[in-house]
Amino acid sequence: MQEEVRNTGQLKLKLLHLSALVEEITRRSVIAFRTRDRVAAVDIIKADEEINRLEIAIEKDCIALLTGCTLSKDETRFIVAVLKINNDLERIGDLASNVARRVLHIGQHDMVLFPQELLSLADAVLDMLTTSLDALVDGDIGRARAVFNRDNEVDALNRRMYDVVRERIVADPSQTDKLINFLSISRYLERIGDYATNLAESVVFIAEGNIIRHQNNDMPGGMSTGSNKHISQP
Amino acid sequence: MRKKKLFWQLYISNFLVILLALLAFTLLTSYSFKSILLDQVSEDLVMRAALMRDDIMQRLRSDDVRPLQTYVKAAGERAKTRITVIAEDGTVLADSWHDPALMDNHLLRPEVQQARTGQRSMYTRYSNTLNMNTMYAAVKLSDGAGDYGVLRTAVPLHTVEQSVTGLQWQIIVGGLIIALFAGLLSLSISRRITRPIEVLKQGARRFSDGDLDFRLPVPKSEELRDLAVAMNTMAGQLRERLLQITQQHGVQDAVLSSMVEGVIAFDMQERLINVNHSAARLLRIDIEKSRGKAIQEVVRNAGLQRFVEETLAAGHATEGYISIVDEIERFLQVHGSILRDVQDAPIGVVVVMNDYTELRNLEKVRREFVANVSHELKTPITSIKGFVETLLDGAMHDREDAERFLGIVARQADRLNAIIEDLLSLSRVEQGSERDQHVVLSEAPLRDVVLSAVQSCQMDADAKNMRIETHADTELSAMMNQQLLEQVLINLVGNAIKYSDEGKTITVAVERNDAKEILLTVRDQGYGIEAEHLPRLFERFYRVDKARSRTLGGTGLGLSIVKHIVQAHNGRIDVRSTPGEGSTFVIILPAASTVAVKEDKK
Numbered sequence: 001m002q003e004e005v006r007n008t009g010q011l012k013l014k015l016l017h018l019s020a021l022v023e024e025i026t027r028r029s030v031i032a033f034r035t036r037d038r039v040a041a042v043d044i045i046k047a048d049e050e051i052n053r054l055e056i057a058i059e060k061d062c063i064a065l066l067t068g069c070t071l072s073k074d075e076t077r078f079i080v081a082v083l084k085i086n087n088d089l090e091r092i093g094d095l096a097s098n099v100a101r102r103v104l105h106i107g108q109h110d111m112v113l114f115p116q117e118l119l120s121l122a123d124a125v126l127d128m129l130t131t132s133l134d135a136l137v138d139g140d141i142g143r144a145r146a147v148f149n150r151d152n153e154v155d156a157l158n159r160r161m162y163d164v165v166r167e168r169i170v171a172d173p174s175q176t177d178k179l180i181n182f183l184s185i186s187r188y189l190e191r192i193g194d195y196a197t198n199l200a201e202s203v204v205f206i207a208e209g210n211i212i213r214h215q216n217n218d219m220p221g222g223m224s225t226g227s228n229k230h231i232s233q234p
Numbered sequence: 235m236r237k238k239k240l241f242w243q244l245y246i247s248n249f250l251v252i253l254l255a256l257l258a259f260t261l262l263t264s265y266s267f268k269s270i271l272l273d274q275v276s277e278d279l280v281m282r283a284a285l286m287r288d289d290i291m292q293r294l295r296s297d298d299v300r301p302l303q304t305y306v307k308a309a310g311e312r313a314k315t316r317i318t319v320i321a322e323d324g325t326v327l328a329d330s331w332h333d334p335a336l337m338d339n340h341l342l343r344p345e346v347q348q349a350r351t352g353q354r355s356m357y358t359r360y361s362n363t364l365n366m367n368t369m370y371a372a373v374k375l376s377d378g379a380g381d382y383g384v385l386r387t388a389v390p391l392h393t394v395e396q397s398v399t400g401l402q403w404q405i406i407v408g409g410l411i412i413a414l415f416a417g418l419l420s421l422s423i424s425r426r427i428t429r430p431i432e433v434l435k436q437g438a439r440r441f442s443d444g445d446l447d448f449r450l451p452v453p454k455s456e457e458l459r460d461l462a463v464a465m466n467t468m469a470g471q472l473r474e475r476l477l478q479i480t481q482q483h484g485v486q487d488a489v490l491s492s493m494v495e496g497v498i499a500f501d502m503q504e505r506l507i508n509v510n511h512s513a514a515r516l517l518r519i520d521i522e523k524s525r526g527k528a529i530q531e532v533v534r535n536a537g538l539q540r541f542v543e544e545t546l547a548a549g550h551a552t553e554g555y556i557s558i559v560d561e562i563e564r565f566l567q568v569h570g571s572i573l574r575d576v577q578d579a580p581i582g583v584v585v586v587m588n589d590y591t592e593l594r595n596l597e598k599v600r601r602e603f604v605a606n607v608s609h610e611l612k613t614p615i616t617s618i619k620g621f622v623e624t625l626l627d628g629a630m631h632d633r634e635d636a637e638r639f640l641g642i643v644a645r646q647a648d649r650l651n652a653i654i655e656d657l658l659s660l661s662r663v664e665q666g667s668e669r670d671q672h673v674v675l676s677e678a679p680l681r682d683v684v685l686s687a688v689q690s691c692q693m694d695a696d697a698k699n700m701r702i703e704t705h706a707d708t709e710l711s712a713m714m715n716q717q718l719l720e721q722v723l724i725n726l727v728g729n730a731i732k733y734s735d736e737g738k739t740i741t742v743a744v745e746r747n748d749a750k751e752i753l754l755t756v757r758d759q760g761y762g763i764e765a766e767h768l769p770r771l772f773e774r775f776y777r778v779d780k781a782r783s784r785t786l787g788g789t790g791l792g793l794s795i796v797k798h799i800v801q802a803h804n805g806r807i808d809v810r811s812t813p814g815e816g817s818t819f820v821i822i823l824p825a826a827s828t829v830a831v832k833e834d835k836k
Contacts, residue, residue: 014530016531017530017536020535020536021536023559024536024557027559028559028563031561034764034766035766036766113761113813114764114813119765137534
């Protein structure tokens with residue numbers, strides 16, 4: 001996957017390779033924090049470099065394709081979407097390695113139990129990521145739209161985490177440091193969920209040419225994206 | 235080129251041949267008919283001239299030409315022939331159709347010229363006098379005395395031509411009627427030739443559609459019969475080959491799909507060729523939908539994608555390790571080989587995947603066990619050694635210190651003893667079940683065991699102000715080793731006490747489920763255990779919380795012993811837990827034999 005691509009088909013395959021890397025690293029970061037596996041966490045932090053390299057390669061490919069040859073309207077739109085998806089995937093990779101870094105801190109504090117909200121949040125976010133990548137593979141708009149709905153659920157869980165952590169700190173202030181780590185993980189995961197939603201939006205953009213960001217209430221079918229609250233677009 | 239049906243080719247060529255033959259025949263007949271007719275006419279003319287010759291000679295001898303003219307006219311009308319008498323100098327003396335006085339000199343007429351030499355002459359030419367094609371015959375009029383001129387007879391040819399044309403028309407009409415019948419005949423002949431071919435064609439189409447059980451009807455003509463027989467034989471052989479191939483394919487499929495190892499093949503462009511069930515399950519591939527798609531679309535696993543790419547680039551067999559991450563991470567050993575066609579050219583790559591996750595986990599457990607057991611033994615030993623050395627260094631002379639230190643040494647020795655005791659009993663139970671030397675089991679009521687175990691724990695429970703409730707049916711009994719089962723219950727209840735806050739309640743229950751199995755349940759309202767720990771909970775030295783476990787005097791072997799004892803009872807143990815709400819351990823013992831059933835009937 002290191003050679004340059006010559007057309008959008010090859011570009012897509014390269015992007016799918018990156019998406020496989022990112023999904024794996026994200027799943028592994030969740031497993032690492034659930035099992036408090038510090039060895040795995042270190043591996044994940046290292047693996048992020050490969051994602052960054054691939055992201056840069058794909059960006060170069062996109063620019064080469066955009067400037068190098070005559071493209072149809074659909075192809076141009078696809079490449080623009082790839083640029084965005086590429087960026088989103090790289091950010092997800094970063095967040096996954098952030099989660100892994102937190103694991104290095106929680107490793108020592110065995111007896112502090114994970115709140116159920118955090119575990120549910122992790123499951124929901126992984127599911128969103130997988131679904132949006134499945135949608136990307138097949139250009140499946142139906143699946144992409146299914147991701148939008150999950151975002152609210154993830155936001156709610158993340159908010160509940162604040163409450164849970166606050167209560168626990170009040171109950172036992174000596175655990176404050178450890179609990180703050182949970183809060184960080186929760187926030188990282190919630191942002192991975194946001195990027196997964198962005199991915200799903202890009203899938204719809206490729207298929208329909210609609211930019212559905214910032215259209216919370218006039219989505220087709222009355223669905224709201226609810227994303228981009230934490231991600232500011234330049 | 236447009237495709238022509240054999241039928242039309244046959245029919246049209248047949249018909250053309252018939253038409254050509256008819257045409258040639260018509261031309262030939264009309265030509266010979268005409269020449270016969272003309273011969274006859276000329277013969278006729280000559281004979282007429284010969285007949286009239288003497289009469290005319292007689293009349294010529296007199297000088298008066300009028301009787302000659304009268305004769306000629308009368309004879310000409312009777313014989314429907316033009317009769318002309320021409321003098322030696324070319325002057326027309328008499329003519330049956332014209333006034334001789336008006337006629338020009340005939341000396342230069344070719345038939346006259348020739349006749350003058352004494353020969354009979356015969357000419358067909360255009361007559362200026364009559365304005366039509368005319369046939370002439372001329373004879374010289376002479377006797378011994380001298381020459382008198384030339385007698386010429388003539389008939390216009392249009393009558394001949396008319397009868398020839400009439401005949402031609404008859405022949406053409408007849409020919410057309412014959413052609414019509416011949417055409418119909420040739421149509422049916424062509425049909426008869428092509429129909430069996432058509433039947434063969436339809437049969438061949440059924441073969442090609444896969445209906446190899448069909449047999450062609452055998453036509454009468456020899457060539458076609460041979461063809462049909464050959465095709466029938468071919469279909470039979472084809473059917474057998476196909477059957478063989480299908481069977482071979484079936485065997486291969488069965489081998490592939492029953493393999494534990496995952497097998498997946500890609501072509502040179504890294505598109506999926508085939509995948510067996512194991513690999514499809516491991517990689518979550520929908521076989522039918524995925525064939526022919528690129529690896530990146532089918533398998534979202536960067537490791538395998540890279541491995542396939544590397545194997546294809548290397549061009550020879552390679553080995554590697556990849557992992558698949560779902561809810562858990564699975565570890566696979568992968569072997570890649572290049573697929574080659576008969577010409578030995580590479581056509582793709584086949585990857586065989588071996589899931590060694592279990593093996594890896596076992597190895598990890600073993601490594602951890604060795605590390606743990608050393609650590610667990612070292613801790614008390616270090617402590618004993620330290621205090622004994624301190625005592626030897628002089629602390630033993632201070633009675634108060636000496637007593638305190640020896641107390642610690644005794645406690646650590648107890649702890650060491652406890653660990654070794656646990657290890658020994660664990661290994662006893664384990665070896666017993668491994669060598670099939672089962673622990674001696676006997677039928678006993680469960681209530682006694684439960685009460686005895688609860689009694690042993692009552693003191694610890696009282697210390698934490700906890701209540702132990704028991705629900706045990708007096709009639710229930712099971713095959714058991716009473717001492718070991720009691721140890722199990724003491725262990726579980728002891729854990730429940732250790733890992734709960736003060737004042738909570740522990741419930742121990744004995745009941746029977748629908749399958750007549752006996753359920754021994756220990757339920758607490760303690761801290762609970764996170765789901766991640768549950769699968770490893772029964773491993774030796776596995777601790778959910780290392781620090782707390784040790785403070786509470788655990789050896790890390792308790793649950794491991796519990797599991798092995800339960801297994802020695804042919805039972806199994808199950809645990810459910812919600813962090814913050816408590817845990818439930820359930821021991822499931824097999825339904826007691828006939829004895830229990832008899833009791834049931836009482």
